[in-house]
Amino acid sequence: MNTSAFHAGTVAVIGRPNVGKSTLVNALVGAKVSITSNRPQTTRHRLLGIATFPHGQLLLVDTPGLHREQSRHGGKAMHRAMNRAARGALEGVDAAMLVIEAGRWDDGDTLAYDALREAKVPVVLVVNQVDRTKDKTQLLPFLAEVSKDRDFASVHPVSALKRKGLEPLVESVLKLLPQQPALYAEDEITDKSQRFLAGELLREQLMRQLGAELPYATTVEIERFEEEPSEKTGAMYRIGAVIWVERDGQKAIVIGKAGARLKEISTKARLSMEALFGCKVFLETWVRVREGWSDDEAALKAFGYE
The missing domain is CATH 3.40.50.300 (P-loop containing nucleotide triphosphate hydrolases)
Structure with missing residues (x-):
């Protein structure tokens, strides 16, 4: 270059x-x-x-x-x-x-x-x-x-x-920028980890598929992110994610009737992950309640907002 x-x-x-x-x-x-x-x-x-x-x-x-x-x-x-x-x-x-x-x-x-x-x-x-x-x-x-x-x-x-x-x-x-060599390799596109990006892609589906207010009461925590060998593709990511909400009623909405909404959210998030990571993804999702997390400084820090 x-x-x-x-x-x-x-x-x-x-x-x-x-x-x-x-x-x-x-x-x-x-x-x-x-x-x-x-x-x-x-x-x-x-x-x-x-x-x-x-x-x-x-x-x-x-x-x-x-x-x-x-x-x-x-x-x-x-x-x-x-x-x-x-x-x-x-x-x-x-x-x-x-x-x-x-x-x-x-x-x-x-x-x-x-x-x-x-x-x-x-x-x-x-x-x-x-x-x-x-x-x-x-x-x-x-x-x-x-x-x-x-x-x-x-x-x-x-x-x-x-x-x-x-x-x-x-x-x-x-x-407007200094004249100097590139600061990152040409094939690098972000400083964030794949683990972080996986959580964001799941949260994106929450923002897109839920009602006007509920997405703001949700966040995502990636509990497990493991790479496993795959005979067909050479690699597979096994990801376990928790969707946190603030009330039991919100949990029911995210899960949907017979789990239909959570399945749709998870499927679309998995397809986005596979497109970005270029490999097969096995995604498991759970919905849990932590009351008032969005106004709790300790919870925000635990969820990576600081």
């Missing part, structure tokens, strides 16, 4: 909940390293996605959406932990992407922008979901409006879902 004009560095991906930060990270990395759903605050952990290009490497720090901590979803301790993860992602980064939704700027975007100003790093504005904008004539006035009196290194309308507009974005961000 030619490093004479190679740029590499860390880039925080910041924004309010549900603007497509994780979808953007996955699109740039070229693999699914961060889970997605249409629920706000799907991302709960800080995660590094590694995107390597012929002339540079982006270490993308995907973060929970910055939000006011009086949000109705989940416990207060959970929201404090998520905001700490988002703000902590700004420490020591070379640049940042502020991701917003095309056609909309609200108090949550201002909160994220102010956090970036305090961090004093160059900021690229990423206006995502432009494919949803029906009247394209409104886009340029919107870009001018949000850029007015705000300091952005560049502004990029993109569709992360359809991977449109990403090349100019990559070019702009790489120019």
